[in-house]
Amino acid sequence: MEGGLSGTLSGGGASSQEAAMNAWRAGFQQANPDATVNYDPVGSGGGRTGFGDGSYKFAGSDAALDDEELAAAEAQCGEGGVIEFPGYVSPVAVAFNLEGVDSLNMGPETIANIFLGEITSWDDEAIAADNPDADLPSTPITVVHRSDESGTTENFEEYLYTVAPDIWTAEPSGVWPVDGQESAQGTSGVVGAAQAGEGTITYADASQVGDLGTVAVGVGGDFVEYSAEAAAEVVAQSPRTEGTSEYVYTIDLDRDIAGTYPIVLVSYSLACTTYDDEETAELVKGFLGYVASEEGQQAASDAAGSAPLSDTIRQAIMPGIESISAG
Incomplete structure (x- = not known):
């Protein structure tokens, strides 16, 4: 993970992610001592609302955006400019x-x-x-x-x-x-x-x-x-949602697969492809890049017992994160 980023980034949302988020913030801030990441665990609904009204530059949600929420997010991010990917998978x-x-x-x-x-x-x-x-x-x-x-x-x-x-x-x-x-x-x-x-x-x-x-x-x-292993198997064997935009990667969970643990949540990370200023864009890009990285996923697993993302999913979501820039 590259260092040298500075500034303050504020997000919020799913309280399920809190232990993992603390590990991500610590790892990212250790590599970027001049950067501060704040996360308010207000719950998924509050996260989606805060992202949609611009209060949060990134958010966490244990449920994918519905059509109305996606429209609100696109009002902030621009049409087709919403990034949504599974950052945290947990039973x-x-x-x-x-x-x-x-x-x-x-x-x-x-x-x-x-x-x-x-x-x-x-x-x-x-x-x-x-x-x-x-x-x-x-x-x-x-x-x-x-x-x-x-x-x-x-x-x-x-x-x-x-x-x-x-x-x-x-x-x-x-x-x-x-x-x-x-x-x-x-x-x-x-x-x-x-x-x-x-x-x-x-x-x-x-x-x-x-x-x-x-x-x-x-x-x-x-x-x-x-x-974590039984939860990861559900995600690995469940299909990606069809008909979504390029950088929206959501999953249709199959909850009746023998040998897996069926009550699993996929907590999504939400961001925009474009931000108003370079500092915010670089912070979001750097932080979510760390969240999705093998190192970041292992940090969450160590702290929260979550299931690290597969390489297949990581490769599918990284182009969205790498596209983040200032408008």
Whole structure:
């Protein structure tokens, strides 16, 4: 990574990326001591809004831009001038706090019914059937979900909608569709709330679940624990979205591939091909080049347990990053 860049760059968005972003900022700033990169983990919705209104020069989002958001981004970047690529790939853990229990097996239907509020006790027969050796208490289940608009929420809902469509019927969005449950702001918020209560369950980027118990998810007849490797396989075997512009690389995730961990989020980095001034353009180009590099991806993996991008994806996204310049 080349050094010598200077100035201040501000971005924001997905809180799932926070641990990885701290590693990226540290690595980039070590090589460029006169440069400062700020990142506000406001959530994916806030990141997309801030990028679309020009508040952020780059952003992170756990969901791809929809048509309306892309139009807002193009108003800032120019038509065809939006760069969108997978910077961070991570499993989303279904995490719980239940004394004496570190891991449980759950099929998709069980997970969907728990988060809908239809399964309300930890010793429910649906949970017990897949965990015959577990000592399950009659403790009530408390669901904790994100209170903010969240790409992690959208990914989790998309998983449920895809694998348990007869149970989870709400169209996926970044807003939680079930009323009356406990909620908290950001990834750290839901993890903290889950850690503070007995019998809680939540969904969160796996890098931040700490000492909570986690669910091995049923897929293809087996139960699969989360791991960076199992998440990477989902991305490797899923197709690139068709019909996008040249520098938009988004992925249509296949969530039912045997042997993979199906609840995975692809967190996208957002930028423009053209900026108003040379300093900003060089900072964005340098920083996102580091994010996408083999070195940057390894730094994120070491810090957050994320799945490094494949060389194939890296080669596909680098031309967009290298195109960044001042208008």
